[in-house]
Amino acid sequence: MKVKPVSPLIGTSIPFPRYATDGAAGLDLAACLDAPRTIMPGERALIPTGIAIELPGPHVGAFLFARSGLASRHGIYLANGVGVIDSDYRGEILCAMVNGGQEPFEIKPGDRIAQMVFLPVVLADLVVVDELAPSRRGAGGFGHTGV
Numbered sequence: 001m002k003v004k005p006v007s008p009l010i011g012t013s014i015p016f017p018r019y020a021t022d023g024a025a026g027l028d029l030a031a032c033l034d035a036p037r038t039i040m041p042g043e044r045a046l047i048p049t050g051i052a053i054e055l056p057g058p059h060v061g062a063f064l065f066a067r068s069g070l071a072s073r074h075g076i077y078l079a080n081g082v083g084v085i086d087s088d089y090r091g092e093i094l095c096a097m098v099n100g101g102q103e104p105f106e107i108k109p110g111d112r113i114a115q116m117v118f119l120p121v122v123l124a125d126l127v128v129v130d131e132l133a134p135s136r137r138g139a140g141g142f143g144h145t146g147v
Contacts, residue, residue: 001062001118006092007032007050014050014110026065026115029095033109039099044079047095047113055087061121064095064114075101078114085116 003017009032010016017027031037032050039045053062064083070076079096095114099105107113137144 001056002054004052004054005050006052007048009034009109010050017049017051017116020112024115026117028067028112029064029093029114029116031095031107031109031111031113033107036106036108038104038106039076039097040104041075041099041102044096044098045107047097047107049093049095049113052090052092053085054090055085055118058087058123059121060087061085061119062093063117063119064093065117067112067115070113074103074105075099076105076113083114087121 005011005016007014014032015030017029019026020028029049029051032048037045037047055062062085064078064085066077077098077100079098083093083095085093093116097107097113
């Protein structure tokens with residue numbers, strides 16, 4: 001994957017995206033900030049990562065996920081659940097963060113704020129039909145199988 005630092009801080013005071021362990025599925029993205037940024041409870045903040053990427057084509061997408069420790073310990077998560085980076089986007093990757101916790105949360109320059117996973121993408125050709133094939137589940141939705 002091609003990556004372009006869009007901030008001079010990347011690779012100096014802000015770490016380059018990296019896998020934390022050999023078995024990690026996602027690259028850790030760091031907050032590319034000049035100074036700490038406090039997110040108040042219920043507030044949203046757009047946090048820059050200092051990088052842009054070029055994906056190899058529409059068959060690959062980059063997906064941003066919350067870091068589980070931030071979410072479970074502090075209530076810090078991505079505003080859109082999962083961020084989708086399309087193959088034709090070339091701008092800086094920004095993370096829309098939400099503080100769903102009870103306390104203000106400070107993000108410091110270089111803090112790991114999200115993880116980026118590269119996944120295959122299937123582009124569908126939609127076909128309009130009058131009927132869908134039956135299945136055992138049918139239209140059973142939320143909670144239809146019980147607790």
